[in-house]
Amino acid sequence: MRRRLFKRWAHDYGWFALLFTLLLIAWESVVSLGWVPSFIIPSPTSITRALFENGHLLISRHLIATLEEVVLGFILSVSGGIILAISMHISRPLEKALYPFMIISQTIPLIALSPIFIMWFGYTIWSKVAVVFLTAFFPIVVSTYDGLKKGDREYAELLMTMGANRWELFCTIEMPMALPSFFSGLKLSIVYCVVGATIGEWLGGTKGLGYYSRRMSSNMHTDEMFASILLLSLLGISLFMMIVILENKFLKRRGLSK
Incomplete structure (x- = not known):
């Protein structure tokens, strides 16, 4: 069983693992040979050392703070996005009225809006959650709305001839x-949540990985700054993989797996 899993993993990710290892070796060599100053780009070993030395502070204070912002923003994004997508799907006038506003919301730079959120909510978690929500709700709305329009029209017409109402069509065809x-x-959305939380912490925060990386960069502590960036990347990857696992299990149960 383990051998079969290893073969499958090697087949799927072997080339990536090889390329990633070669890049790390090249990165370490370039910095160690002095071709690039370490205060500009620290070596992987220096970043790893800084991560272990400051691990307790990074995880217990800053990672937890960023994770709270990500989770709250994600929950609000998913809830609001689903409601908005279903509403636009059901009501054509509502779609024409709201869809342009969604597009406009994505054209406004978050850096310009973050000070406004800080003015409204202060230096609390909600100013960062607002940035996360504005960053992450758009993919939920668009993907859900587009998915609802993919319902099988012939199957829907068949159910309508059998007396199915609008709600039954929605539950039987459109939603699956x-x-x-x-x-x-x-x-x-979950990846954008991490980006949004980082932007919010950069522009106005007292804790979080984004705040920590900004403070370290201003003090020219590049090892610690890259360590916080590494944690942000690992956080995004972990949350993304959780969604992938949930997707595979849920779609497989519904008979919709790829």
Whole structure:
């Protein structure tokens, strides 16, 4: 069993692992040979050392703070995105009224909005959650809305001839057909949540990995700064993989797995 899993992993990710290892070796060599100053790009070993030396502070204070912002923003994004997508799907006038506002919301730079959120909510967690929500809700709305429109029209017409109402069509056809698109939106959204939380902490925060990396960069502590960036990347990857596992299990149970 283990041998079979290893072969499958090697087949799927072997080339990536090889390329990643070669890049790390090249990175370490370039810095060790002095071709690039360590205060500009620290070596992987220096970043790893800084991560272990400051691990307790990074995880117990800053990682937990960023995770709270990500989770709250993600929950609000998913809840609001689903409600908005279903509302636009059901009501054509509502779609024409709200869809342009969603597009406009994504054209405004978050850096310009963050000071406004700080003015409204202060230096609390909610100013960062607002940035996360504005960053992450758009993929949920668009993916769910597009997925709901993929319902099988012929099957829907058949059910309508059998007396099915609008709610039954939604539950039987439209909602199951929208699940793959919905989970694609979730995967995008959870990554955007980490980005949004980092931006919010950079512009106005007292804790969090974004705040820590900004403070370290201003003090030219590049090892610690890259360590916090590494943790942000690992956080995004972990949350993304959780959504992937949930997607595989849920779609497999519904008979919609790829």
